[in-house]
Amino acid sequence: MNFLIAALMGLALRFSFLEPIGLNYRFLTHAHSHVAMLGWVYLMLYVFIVHFFIPDKKPIYNKLFWLTEIAVIGMMFSFPFQGYAPISITFSTLHIFCSYYFVYLVWKHHKTTSKAVGLILKTSLLFMLISTIGVWCLGPAVGLLGQASAFYQIAIQFFLHFQFNGWFLIAVLALFFHILKIEDSRRFKNFFKLLVVSTVLTFALPVQWFAPHSILIYINVLGVILKLLTLALFLKLIRFELKKSLKTQSILIVTLYYFSVFCLVLKILLQGVTLIPEFSEAVFMHRNLVIGFIHLVMLGVITGFLFAFLYSDQKPTVSLKLGLYSFLSGFVLTEVILLVQGIRFYLGVGLISNYYLILFLFSVLLPLGILFILLNFVNQKNINQ
Numbered sequence: 344m345n346f347l348i349a350a351l352m353g354l355a356l357r358f359s360f361l362e363p364i365g366l367n368y369r370f371l372t373h374a375h376s377h378v379a380m381l382g383w384v385y386l387m388l389y390v391f392i393v394h395f396f397i398p399d400k401k402p403i404y405n406k407l408f409w410l411t412e413i414a415v416i417g418m419m420f421s422f423p424f425q426g427y428a429p430i431s432i433t434f435s436t437l438h439i440f441c442s443y444y445f446v447y448l449v450w451k452h453h454k455t456t457s458k459a460v461g462l463i464l465k466t467s468l469l470f471m472l473i474s475t476i477g478v479w480c481l482g483p484a485v486g487l488l489g490q491a492s493a494f495y496q497i498a499i500q501f502f503l504h505f506q507f508n509g510w511f512l513i514a515v516l517a518l519f520f521h522i523l524k525i526e527d528s529r530r531f532k533n534f535f536k537l538l539v540v541s542t543v544l545t546f547a548l549p550v551q552w553f554a555p556h557s558i559l560i561y562i563n564v565l566g567v568i569l570k571l572l573t574l575a576l577f578l579k580l581i582r583f584e585l586k587k588s589l590k591t592q593s594i595l596i597v598t599l600y601y602f603s604v605f606c607l608v609l610k611i612l613l614q615g616v617t618l619i620p621e622f623s624e625a626v627f628m629h630r631n632l633v634i635g636f637i638h639l640v641m642l643g644v645i646t647g648f649l650f651a652f653l654y655s656d657q658k659p660t661v662s663l664k665l666g667l668y669s670f671l672s673g674f675v676l677t678e679v680i681l682l683v684q685g686i687r688f689y690l691g692v693g694l695i696s697n698y699y700l701i702l703f704l705f706s707v708l709l710p711l712g713i714l715f716i717l718l719n720f721v722n723q724k725n726i727n728q
Contacts, residue, residue, distance in 0.1 A: 345382030345415060347717060349375055350710035357706045360699040366423055374422035381438055382415035387649045388514045395521055396453040407441060414438035439475050446472060459527040464517040470509025477502030493553040500549035507640050508542050515648045523584040534576040541569035548617055567614050574611045595659045595667060599651035606643030631685035635678055642674045662722060666715030673708025680705060
């Protein structure tokens with residue numbers, strides 16, 4: 344439900360370029376991003392981590408889940424109308440404190456059979472804690488220097504970078520490695536070290552956008568090179584285990600896993616292109632490319648894996664197939680048109696004919712797919728009852 348609402352908010356944002364919607368665009372963007380990140384990805388990771396790694400599921404996990412959902416609902420109804428204001432900030436703060444308690448509980452109660460999986464799980468939780476430093480810096484940044492300051496912008500980028508590339512992505516990898524039964528090895532140790540160091544170093548790129556310095560360019564170059572090496576080790580780590588794991592899965596699940604891995608490869612290769620300074624500047628200057636990259640990570644990599652985990656070992660129903668293929672089609676089509684338009688802006692060519700209408704129509708497939716997935720859930724629940 345959270346994901347459907349976030350997708351409908353995104354659809355409204357796309358429609359606002361065609362007709363007025365009576366809502367502040369920036370406020371609705373805040374609502375869309377918070378509900379998608381904290382109401383969909385965060386809570387799905389919450390559920391999977393408790394499911395796979397907490398053998399003794401105490402009642403506190405259920406209570407904390409619903410308290411976190413209340414925080415999401417508060418943001419859902421406050422951000423579209425007031426943006427960052429006392430009510431929305433209160434609910435955002437509640438969510439942060441819920442996440443701190445979740446980290447404490449998981450750290451205390453988790454059990455894993457693989458040392459490698461346990462290490463990567465705890466690393467993802469540490470990155471979640473680290474990412475919130477950016478949030479706590481926003482107040483002082485506004486008070487001292489204002490929202491237009493580099494300090495304010497870097498604080499936002501700090502939060503986003505370590506949420507997406509640290510907490511979300513590494514938590515997904517922890518779940519993926521658990522499912523594939525990846526064990527500790529020399530190759531894993533090398534992969535893990537490169538993953539952590541490259542994640543930290545590539546933060547230099549968004550810092551460079553707001554506080555340019557030649558040293559940041561070199562740090563990002565090193566981070567991207569290490570990220571490419573991380574990718575090579577990742578593919579070697581999962582190659583045989585993934586094939587073995589997918590032998591009993593349906594074509595739909597096989598498609599989801601390979602699609603998610605492909606999107607992860609594409610994400611890191613695109614980071615590799617930022618080694619070219621002109622491209623790095625183009626990404627920052629053209630919003631289409633920024634949105635396209637964020638959606639590649641959020642919808643292609645993270646959501647792709649989450650859906651694969653969720654529906655593994657299930658016999659796909661018609662509504663589930665319709666939902667997932669509609670969602671994937673909407674994602675691919677919107678990514679292509681965002682990329683093409685971003686390149687056209689970079690080349691100074693201008694807008695694609697009926698660009699905003701085409702983008703809106705392709706975007707309809709995203710909430711439509713989620714709606715079919717929800718219908719599948721309701722139908723399966725009725726059958727089981």
